[in-house]
Amino acid sequence: MAHIDLKQPILDKNDQLAAELRQRFADNHVFVVDLLASPGSGKTSTILATIDALRDEFNIAVIEGDIASSVDAERIKAQGTPAVQINTGGACHLESAMLKRAIDMLDLERLDLIIIENVGNLVCPTDFDLGENMKVMILSVPEGDDKPLKYPGVFQAAEAVILNKVDTLPVFNFDEEAFTSSVNQLNPQAPIFRIAATKEQGVHEWAEWLADKIRAVQ
Amino acid sequence: MHELGIMTGVMDAVEKSAREAGATQVLEVTLSVGEMTEAIEDALQFAFEVLSEGSDLSKGAKLTINMIPPKSKCLECGAIYTHDRFHMLCPECGSFATQLLEGRELQIDSIEVDLPDKGTENTEESASLGASSDRA
Numbered sequence: 211m212a213h214i215d216l217k218q219p220i221l222d223k224n225d226q227l228a229a230e231l232r233q234r235f236a237d238n239h240v241f242v243v244d245l246l247a248s249p250g251s252g253k254t255s256t257i258l259a260t261i262d263a264l265r266d267e268f269n270i271a272v273i274e275g276d277i278a279s280s281v282d283a284e285r286i287k288a289q290g291t292p293a294v295q296i297n298t299g300g301a302c303h304l305e306s307a308m309l310k311r312a313i314d315m316l317d318l319e320r321l322d323l324i325i326i327e328n329v330g331n332l333v334c335p336t337d338f339d340l341g342e343n344m345k346v347m348i349l350s351v352p353e354g355d356d357k358p359l360k361y362p363g364v365f366q367a368a369e370a371v372i373l374n375k376v377d378t379l380p381v382f383n384f385d386e387e388a389f390t391s392s393v394n395q396l397n398p399q400a401p402i403f404r405i406a407a408t409k410e411q412g413v414h415e416w417a418e419w420l421a422d423k424i425r426a427v428q
Numbered sequence: 429m430h431e432l433g434i435m436t437g438v439m440d441a442v443e444k445s446a447r448e449a450g451a452t453q454v455l456e457v458t459l460s461v462g463e464m465t466e467a468i469e470d471a472l473q474f475a476f477e478v479l480s481e482g483s484d485l486s487k488g489a490k491l492t493i494n495m496i497p498p499k500s501k502c503l504e505c506g507a508i509y510t511h512d513r514f515h516m517l518c519p520e521c522g523s524f525a526t527q528l529l530e531g532r533e534l535q536i537d538s539i540e541v542d543l544p545d546k547g548t549e550n551t552e553e554s555a556s557l558g559a560s561s562d563r564a
Contacts, residue, residue: 212543214449220438220459220534302430333466334430337534362513363466395515398524 224338227306231313231341238318241424242326244304244340246364247348249330252374254282255407256348257325261291262410263417268322268424273312275304275329282327292316303334306341323424332361343423344369351375355385358392365396370403372416377406431467434534435475442539443485451541454486458538462496464513464531469493498531 219225235242247253254274261270272293274282277300286293294312296304309326316324326342328335336345347368349357352375358365365371371393379386393402401419405412438459446454457476461467473491480486499510502518503525509518516526 211455212449212451212541213538214445214541215538216441216445216536217538218441218536220434220441220536222441223437301433337430337434337466359514363464366464366516392514394524395517398517398526 221338224306227310228339228341231306231310233341234313234318235324235341235343236427238321239428240318240321240324241427242324242340242342243420244326244328244335244342244345245348246328246332246335246345246368247330248332248350248353251330251348251350251353252407253327253330253348254285256372256374256405257286257327258289259405259407259410259413260325260417260420261286261289263413264323264421264424265291267421269320270323270325271316271321273309273316273324273326275308275327277301277329298329302329302331303338304328304340305338309340322428323420332357332364336363336367343427346370346372348372348374349389351378351382351384354382355389355392358389358396362396365393365400368397368400370401370416370419371397372403372405374405374407376404377409377411431471432475432478434467435472435479438476438536439479439483439486441536443483446485446539446541449541450543451485452544453542454480454489454539455542456490456492456540457486457536458492458494460494460496460533460535460537462498462531462533464498464528465534467534469495494537496530496533499529500526501529502526 245253257272264270270291272286272291274293274295275298276282277298280295283293283295294315296308296312326340345367347364390402393400403412403416405416442454442457472493476491480489497510500516501508502520502523504523505518505521507518507520518526
C-alpha cells in the first residue's frame with residue numbers, strides 16, 4: 211500500500227479557467243456581475259431595469275444561464291441589448307467552461323459591463339467561480355425573510371444583496387428587520403438594495419453603486 | 429445537488445494520479461471540505477459510492493472527509509475565532525470587517541493505493557511520484 215499526497219483543489223479545472231476569464235475581462239476593462247437568485251425572484255426584470263439605468267453610459271451585454279429555453283435572452287434582445295443564452299441541459303449551475311463558450315461570442319473590447327444571469331438556484335452556483343468581478347444575489351419579498359437562515363452560502367458569496375418586489379411588502383408577512391439582521395450577521399459588508407424592478411423603484415441607487423464599480427475598472 | 433459533479437472531478441483526478449503511480453487499486457480517498465461550501469457530506473459519500481462502484485480501479489475504496497469548520501480574522505481588532513455558518517461578526521469587538529481564513533476548502537488531500545509487488549524499488553518510485561503530484 212502506498213500513500214500519495216495530492217493537496218489538489220477539487221474544482222481545479224473550473225478555477226483555472228475562471229482565472230483565465232478574469233484576466234481577459236481585466237485586459238478588456240469589462241466589469242462582470244454574476245447574478246444569483248431563485249426562479250421567479252425577478253432576475254431578468256432586475257437586469258432589464260439595470261440596463262435601462264446604465265445604457266446611456268455603458269455598453270452592456272447579458273449572458274443568460276437556464277436549464278432550457280431562450281425566453282430570457284429573447285426578452286433582453288427585445289430591448290436592444292446583446293444576449294447570449296447558455297442552456298445547461300439539466301445542470302443546476304453555470305461552470306466556467308460553459309461561460310467561456312458564451313464569452314467567445316461577445317466582442318469584449320466594445321463592452322463595459324457583462325451581467326450573467328445564473329441558473330435560478332440558491333445553492334449550487336455559489337461554489338463555482340466564473341471569473342466574475344462579483345456575485346450579487348437577489349431575494350424577492352414573497353420568498354420570505356427566513357431565506358438567509360436557510361441558504362447562508364449564497365448570502366455570504368454575494369458582494370451585495372438586492373431585495374426585489376418591495377412594492378409587495380404590505381401584502382406579505384415579511385419581517386424586514388429580521389431579514390436585514392440575518393444578512394448583516396452572515397455578510398456584514400454587503401449593502402442591501404431595496405428595489406421593485408418592474409416599478410423602477412429603488413433601481414437608481416443600486417445602478418449608481420454598480421456604475422462606480424464599473425468606472426473603477428475602466 | 430452538485431455533489432455528483434464535484435465527485436466526478438474528484439474521481440478523474442484520483443484515478444489519473446493512481447495510474448501515474450502505477451497503482452492497481454485505489455483503497456482510500458481523503459478530502460477536506462469546508463463547512464462554508466454548499467457540498468453536503470452525505471451527498472458526497474453517496475456520489476462516491478455510486479462512482480467508485482462503476483470503476484475497476486476504485487471499486488470498494490473508502491472515502492474519508494475532513495470537514496473544516498469556519499475560522500475568521502477580525503480586520504479591526506485582529507481576533508481570530510471559529511464560528512458557525514451563520515455568525516461572521518467578530519465576537520470580541522462586534523466588528524463587521526472580518527475575513528474568512530478557513531471553511532471554503534474543497535480539496536483532495538491524499539489517496540491510498542495498492543501498487544504491484546515489485547520490491548523496494550517500486551516503493552521509492554511511488555514516493556517520488558507522490559512528490560511530483562504535490563506540484564500539480
